[in-house]
Amino acid sequence: MRHTNKSFLKQKLNQKETIVLELKNLHAEVEGEGIEILKGVNLKVNKGEIHAIMGPNGSGKSTLAKVVAGHPEYEVTGGDIIYNGESILEMDPDERAHAGVFLAFQYPVEVPGVTNTTLLRESYNTIAASRGREELDPLEFDDYIREKLDLVEMNPDFLERSVNAGFSGGEKKRNEIFQMAVLQPTLSLLDETDSGLDIDALRVVSDGINKLHGEEDAIVLITHYQRLLNYIIPDFVHVMIGGKIVKSGGKELAFELEEKGYDWLESLAKVNGEAK
Amino acid sequence: MGNLTKAEPSILHNLAIHAPENTPQWSNVRGKNLKALNSTAFPHRKIEEWRFTDLKPIERTEFVPLSEAGVLPATDIEKYFIPESDRSRLVFINGRFQEKYSSIGGLGKGVTVGNLNANASHETVSSYFDKLVNYEEDVFTMFNGVMFEDGAFIHLEKGAKAEAPIQVLNLYTDASKPFVATPRMLVVAEEESDVTIIEDHIGLSENRYLTIPVCEVKTKKGAHIHHVRIQRDSINALHVSRPIAYVEKNAEYHSYTITLGAKLSRNEPRVVQEDEEVNFTLDGLVLIDGEQIADTHSVMDHRFSHANSHQLHKVVVNGSAHSIFNGKIFVRRDAQKIDSFQENRNLLLSIDGLVNTKPQLEIFADDVLCSHGATIGQLDPEEVFYLQSRGMTEEKAKEVLTYAFALETIENVKVESVHKLLIEEVYRYTKANSVEKVTA
Numbered sequence: 190m191r192h193t194n195k196s197f198l199k200q201k202l203n204q205k206e207t208i209v210l211e212l213k214n215l216h217a218e219v220e221g222e223g224i225e226i227l228k229g230v231n232l233k234v235n236k237g238e239i240h241a242i243m244g245p246n247g248s249g250k251s252t253l254a255k256v257v258a259g260h261p262e263y264e265v266t267g268g269d270i271i272y273n274g275e276s277i278l279e280m281d282p283d284e285r286a287h288a289g290v291f292l293a294f295q296y297p298v299e300v301p302g303v304t305n306t307t308l309l310r311e312s313y314n315t316i317a318a319s320r321g322r323e324e325l326d327p328l329e330f331d332d333y334i335r336e337k338l339d340l341v342e343m344n345p346d347f348l349e350r351s352v353n354a355g356f357s358g359g360e361k362k363r364n365e366i367f368q369m370a371v372l373q374p375t376l377s378l379l380d381e382t383d384s385g386l387d388i389d390a391l392r393v394v395s396d397g398i399n400k401l402h403g404e405e406d407a408i409v410l411i412t413h414y415q416r417l418l419n420y421i422i423p424d425f426v427h428v429m430i431g432g433k434i435v436k437s438g439g440k441e442l443a444f445e446l447e448e449k450g451y452d453w454l455e456s457l458a459k460v461n462g463e464a465k
Numbered sequence: 466m467g468n469l470t471k472a473e474p475s476i477l478h479n480l481a482i483h484a485p486e487n488t489p490q491w492s493n494v495r496g497k498n499l500k501a502l503n504s505t506a507f508p509h510r511k512i513e514e515w516r517f518t519d520l521k522p523i524e525r526t527e528f529v530p531l532s533e534a535g536v537l538p539a540t541d542i543e544k545y546f547i548p549e550s551d552r553s554r555l556v557f558i559n560g561r562f563q564e565k566y567s568s569i570g571g572l573g574k575g576v577t578v579g580n581l582n583a584n585a586s587h588e589t590v591s592s593y594f595d596k597l598v599n600y601e602e603d604v605f606t607m608f609n610g611v612m613f614e615d616g617a618f619i620h621l622e623k624g625a626k627a628e629a630p631i632q633v634l635n636l637y638t639d640a641s642k643p644f645v646a647t648p649r650m651l652v653v654a655e656e657e658s659d660v661t662i663i664e665d666h667i668g669l670s671e672n673r674y675l676t677i678p679v680c681e682v683k684t685k686k687g688a689h690i691h692h693v694r695i696q697r698d699s700i701n702a703l704h705v706s707r708p709i710a711y712v713e714k715n716a717e718y719h720s721y722t723i724t725l726g727a728k729l730s731r732n733e734p735r736v737v738q739e740d741e742e743v744n745f746t747l748d749g750l751v752l753i754d755g756e757q758i759a760d761t762h763s764v765m766d767h768r769f770s771h772a773n774s775h776q777l778h779k780v781v782v783n784g785s786a787h788s789i790f791n792g793k794i795f796v797r798r799d800a801q802k803i804d805s806f807q808e809n810r811n812l813l814l815s816i817d818g819l820v821n822t823k824p825q826l827e828i829f830a831d832d833v834l835c836s837h838g839a840t841i842g843q844l845d846p847e848e849v850f851y852l853q854s855r856g857m858t859e860e861k862a863k864e865v866l867t868y869a870f871a872l873e874t875i876e877n878v879k880v881e882s883v884h885k886l887l888i889e890e891v892y893r894y895t896k897a898n899s900v901e902k903v904t905a
């Protein structure tokens with residue numbers, strides 16, 4: 190460590206308390222197949238921050254989000270995931286959800302036969318119980334849920350429909366953010382929530398996300414389009430290529446990417462890759 | 466088909482000498498069936514129709530006549546009563562009519578709810594009883610025709626609408642020796658009449674018995690019948706059922722069969738179209754576990770133009786249970802404009818479970834729309850993960866998904882207490898089977 194003066198140390202300590210998510214040289218592969226997808230990801234996300242991850246198709250963005258949420262299809266082969274100061278590698282996906290991790294899926298899964306309300310009441314109450322919040326009785330829950338519907342301007346009819354079954358692409362995405370609103374996570378991983386939303390929907394959903402975001406939670410959003418970042422303004426933008434974060438910057442990086450594409454960073458990815 | 470007379474007499478052949486006596490009103494029926502039985506061999510697995518279903522549990526059980534089986538009385542019968550049927554209930558214990566638990570005559574004039582013995586001289590009984598049943602070379606229907614003690618008789622006069630569902634409750638009691646019961650049912654709905662029937666088979670203990678219910682249904686012009694069949698036999702019981710329904714012009718017959726019990730069950734529902742413009746359903750839900758074998762062989766016989774038919778057969782298999790489905794759809798040569806849907810969906814929860822499925826379409830007309838499909842799958846790991854990411858434990862997620870899979874088939878059961886009861890049964894099954902690890 191080069192800086193040893195007191196004020197720096199103090200800053201460090203404070204920061205530690207505010208770190209929501211820290212990925213340390215995270216490696217992950219497809220379980221049982223030996224295909225490595227994440228090749229040493231480092232990332233630090235503090236309370237109150239919004240991080241955007243961009244990068245070409247197939248670079249590992251969704252995999253990263255799923256690994257943090259605990260998808261059993263992937264095996265962490267190196268490094269660590271620190272959430273609120275503790276490693277969560279050994280936790281099941283539901284335990285991570287209880288601890289406040291939320292993944293809005295790039296491709297939300299259809300669950301025929303399970304209504305949105307059933308899912309949400311079940312989820313809300315288990316999560317509330319484990320986070321020390323009060324459980325809501327059906328009437329209170331109804332009021333609560335309606336308020337959240339308004340937030341994303343979703344039609345109440347969707348409550349009694351099977352989760353995502355027959356929903357349009359955009360409706361599924363909106364439903365994910367609706368769930369986020371209901372569950373009030375500490376860490377939201379939003380995987381291409383903007384893809385599939387029409388222009389008006391994008392505005393509504395973004396407004397919703399902005400309202401949900403506060404000092405105590407953090408958001409990591411994965412997107413291909415700079416446009417989303419006009420609505421949801423990120424504190425940091427990261428570029429992921431070949432299973433690693435190869436460049437980080439402020440929101441201006443998104444404009445640069447929009448203009449130049451990823452080619453100019455590919456070489457950076459290689460150099461970094463060989464240097465390790 | 467060549468299986469006549471050559472085989473040795475089976476346990477059913479041997480038992481047939483114990484046919485009920487002092488029932489002169491049925492002597493023709495018994496005589497005819499005895500003759501047929503004595504020249505028909507017990508089926509075996511070399512016959513295509515029985516390829517997957519081993520009948521050894523029947524052949525090797527030393528069944529005795531009911532009078533020698535040492536049957537215990539039934540207790541707590543009332544808890545199986547559905548409240549909607551308080552004025553319209555028929556109760557049978559081991560195939561014998563129980564007048565004191567039954568409630569007849571409560572549905573008013575046009576509706577007869579009674580037992581066959583008391584209605585033997587009813588014109589409808591003489592016209593239809595044992596004449597609708599049509600199962601080729603089938604020792605089980607023949608045996609029933611020789612041995613039946615009594616049966617349920619439901620008749621609706623022209624235009625009569627049964628204002629409450631009719632419950633036909635079949636209870637089977639514990640006994641020191643295995644016995645055979647032969648319940649019987651005749652339902653005739655005259656023109657423009659309407660009725661809902663809840664047929665329930667319940668084993669009160671875990672003993673071995675064989676029940677062979679034979680049910681004949683006639684749905685005349687413009688009549689509507691809803692027929693819910695619940696099989697909750699003892700876990701060691703053997704159940705071979707033959708429900709057959711005929712559907713006349715503009716008539717509708719909708720049946721929903723829920724299979725939960727029995728060690729071995731073979732259910733052969735059939736619907737025969739008798740004129741144009743009909744609508745029928747033959748849905749099924751099978752939830753099995755352990756060593757259970759549940760076999761459904763169905764026939765939907767489209768003989769005239771303009772039919773709408775629907776068959777959703779859903780199956781959940783756990784443990785080393787085994788499900789067999791053979792769904793025949795016939796569309797005869799001149800039967801045009803048929804819209805027929807058949808789907809068999811199987812959810813396999815365990816490694817050792819087994820599913821055989823065979824949709825069988827035989828279509829001889831050209832202007833028909835027949836969709837059919839069969840799937841065998843496990844719970845989708847993506848669905849499990851999705852629910853887990855929303856805070857459900859893996860166990861709970863699997864339970865919810867299994868429950869959701871099964872529930873679809875009972876949504877059309879409109880009698881409230883029965884719908885509720887079935888939901889509870891589904892819930893109990895999914896709870897009890899909180900599911901071996903899904904292999905992705």
Ligand SMILES: Nc1ncnc2c1ncn2[C@@H]1O[C@H](COP(=O)(O)OP(=O)(O)OP(=O)(O)O)[C@@H](O)[C@H]1O
Nearest residue numbers: 219224226244245246247248249250251252253262
């Ligand atoms: N289960 C799997 N089996 C095999 N390959 C996989 C599996 N999961 C992911 N991959 C591969 O890992 C790479 C990263 O996939 P991922 O979905 O994380 O990309 P992404 O960055 O989200 O892409 P996009 O922008 O198209 O959504 C891809 O090449 C993908 O094919």
Ligand SMILES: [Mg+2]
Nearest residue numbers: 250251252295
């Ligand atoms: Mg992706």
